[in-house]
Amino acid sequence: MPLSVGALHMTTEVARQFHLALEWCSCIIIACALASRIMRKKATRTQKGDSPAQELALTHRAKTLEALLREVNHRVKNNFTSLVGLLQMKQEFAQTPHEASQLKEMEIKLTGLANVHQMLALNGWNPITLEELCRSLVRSIVSLSGVPCQFTITATPRDLKISHAQTHPLILIIQELTSNAVKHAVVPGVPLIITLSLKEQDASILLCFKDNGPGYPAFILERFPRLPTTGLHILHDLTTSSLRGSLSLSNQSGALTCALFPQYPRHSL
Numbered sequence: 423m424p425l426s427v428g429a430l431h432m433t434t435e436v437a438r439q440f441h442l443a444l445e446w447c448s449c450i451i452i453a454c455a456l457a458s459r460i461m462r463k464k465a466t467r468t469q470k471g472d473s474p475a476q477e478l479a480l481t482h483r484a485k486t487l488e489a490l491l492r493e494v495n496h497r498v499k500n501n502f503t504s505l506v507g508l509l510q511m512k513q514e515f516a517q518t519p520h521e522a523s524q525l526k527e528m529e530i531k532l533t534g535l536a537n538v539h540q541m542l543a544l545n546g547w548n549p550i551t552l553e554e555l556c557r558s559l560v561r562s563i564v565s566l567s568g569v570p571c572q573f574t575i576t577a578t579p580r581d582l583k584i585s586h587a588q589t590h591p592l593i594l595i596i597q598e599l600t601s602n603a604v605k606h607a608v609v610p611g612v613p614l615i616i617t618l619s620l621k622e623q624d625a626s627i628l629l630c631f632k633d634n635g636p637g638y639p640a641f642i643l644e645r646f647p648r649l650p651t652t653g654l655h656i657l658h659d660l661t662t663s664s665l666r667g668s669l670s671l672s673n674q675s676g677a678l679t680c681a682l683f684p685q686y687p688r689h690s691l
Contacts, residue, residue: 538555576618607634607677618630638677668683
């Protein structure tokens with residue numbers, strides 16, 4: 423059944439709000455990471471010749487900041503839970519199947535962000551490996567989508583890390599690629615296979631995401647990056663603008679998407 427003008431406007435508005443919410447939530451995660459880093463530096467900074475009173479005050483400040491960060495983590499976790507609950511409730515009153523599908527997609531991605539927040543919080547907001555980040559996001563989206571999937575990830579080296587500044591765009595990129603695979607790469611009767619490769623290449627990182635679906639349509643490969651497709655526009659902008667890298671699309675027994683971007687200096691992680 424074709425969508426009415428009103429329904430089309432509604433679904434477009436849902437999509438717009440969807441991406442704004444994802445940006446907002448992922449920015450909250452990065453803000454927590456940066457706040458933790460700043461707090462840790464300030465709380466542990468000592469000067470030679472500090473008096474016992476100064477050392478005591480510094481210790482008290484460190485404990486206060488740790489308690490504050492725990493409270494922030496708790497509130498962020500509760501906010502994620504509330505947002506996911508609201509999205510689940512909204513799906514019951516969706517006016518069209520397309521709108522319900524968009525709301526479900528938003529629920530899945532927000533749940534993935536909540537899992538990343540929990541993982542970072544448990545890790546003390548220290549930089550995590552790119553492999554850990556990707557594994558958490560892909561597994562969360564695939565699990566909640568209910569699509570049977572075989573997922574394999576390789577990283578060379580295994581301890582390949584990213585900066586806090588790179589975490590935000592990479593979260594959105596991995597979510598978009600996984601969601602696209604779940605929606606467009608599933609062939610009836612064939613389990614979805616997702617392969618993710620992460621490789622350090624000179625002073626850059628090469629991220630390749632592959633599925634075993636029908637691949638990219640010819641018109642997309644011919645017109646990329648000048649496309650009307652919102653998702654691919656987002657991927658291209660995040661890679662070129664936020665990561666200062668490049669994005670390529672191809673078909674190799676399925677869709678293959680590769681992002682090449684400069685590796686953040688290790689001393690600034």
